[in-house]
Amino acid sequence: MTAIPQERRVVTAIPGPKSVELQARRLASVAAGVGSTLPVFTARAGGGIIEDVDGNRLIDFGSGIAVTTVGASAEAVVRRASAQLADFTHTCFMVTPYEGYVEVCEQLAELTPGDHAKKSALFNSGAEAVENAVKIARAYTKRTAVVVFDHGYHGRTNLTMALTAKNMPYKQGFGPFAPEVYRVPVAYGYRWPTGAENAGAEASAQAIDQITKQIGADNVAAIIIEPVLGEGGFIEPAKGFLPAIAQFAKDNGIVFVADEIQSGFCRTGQWFACEDEGIVPDLITTAKGIAGGLPLSAVTGRAEIMDAAHAGGLGGTYGGNPVACAGALGAIETMRELDLNGKAKRIEEVMKGRLAEMQAKLPNGDVIGDIRGRGAMIAIELVKSGTKDPNPEAAAQLAKACHAEGVLVLTCGTYGNVLRFLPPLVIGEDLLNEGLDVIEQAFAQI
């Protein structure tokens, strides 16, 4: 599958001298607003390993933020994208079309939930897909309001900043934001005041009440939700919440949009996370895992809704680039052939088992307030000992300790106190366990 040895190897300080030199050049030439979790410069990557310019090999528990589900150099992605590069790089689908785009849309129709007639439109980034889902929903419903949720994340463009909940770092100083966006509660079980068991029913009732009383259901074009909230802290809305909201949307002619940009394409052990509670969204946005690391995104949904936008109203110069489409077909082929949904479920079993052991046996294990997520989208929420007070310092210290030992982990969460694990689904089980060993040792250090 990949030539890179699947072994952790730390041969210098992390970052090493070559990375430090590159970082100095980067600081002089790259805008400060573009940050990096770990300023270690990549030489190559594949399977569960990122090899840096100093020869260190890091275990990858980030997948470039849930992108390289099939690995960063998957054989089928490389083969198909290389062949496409040699044939042609671009014509613009809006000028002269090509088969790869159509084939990706056919695959999306097959893989997304529901057996109704479906169509898709392709774009470059996740934010662009979400923006276009809003355009399509507004064109279809002839309404303007858009409902989103506490802790939601949908991107960094102007409209998606408005849709995103967290101010710092995504919105601070970048307003004014797009109008007609309304935020309502989500069923965050761990932090729901009356307990997780009540969160689904109470949060959905509150959200529906707010929509009805504060916006008016017949003004709402779209309700947009991540079936597992990603940047907000890998929050799985408590059982019953998503079906209640989806039903409310259906009853009121509102387009229900599942943003599966982070949770989709096998990440949670299903093609799409909304399948878990049998939800069939009207529209679904995808990106990240779809194309094995090449920039591609999509809006897929009911044909009659997708066709509501007039010809020329959707698109963009690069949307559905042929090389990215070839990459997507290679990624989907890999997901099917290697049964990556099954792999994700196994990763969940191993990770949750080991994390629960750490919580039970480590002297400071009670800083792990919650272990949650599905498939290879697993997180721990860190709190101050004996409380539920967020502990972002522990998250930062743990991440730093893991990085120093050659394990790349990411943080997230509204309170910055969540350590999230998003390994490539092709990671070997030995490497997965070794990464968890390092996390366990990191707990001993804090």
Ligand SMILES: Cc1ncc(COP(=O)(O)O)c(C=O)c1O
């Ligand atoms: C759920 C969700 N929606 C939208 C986006 C934005 O995607 P992109 O960064 O490709 O614009 C992200 C990115 O993290 C995401 O997780």
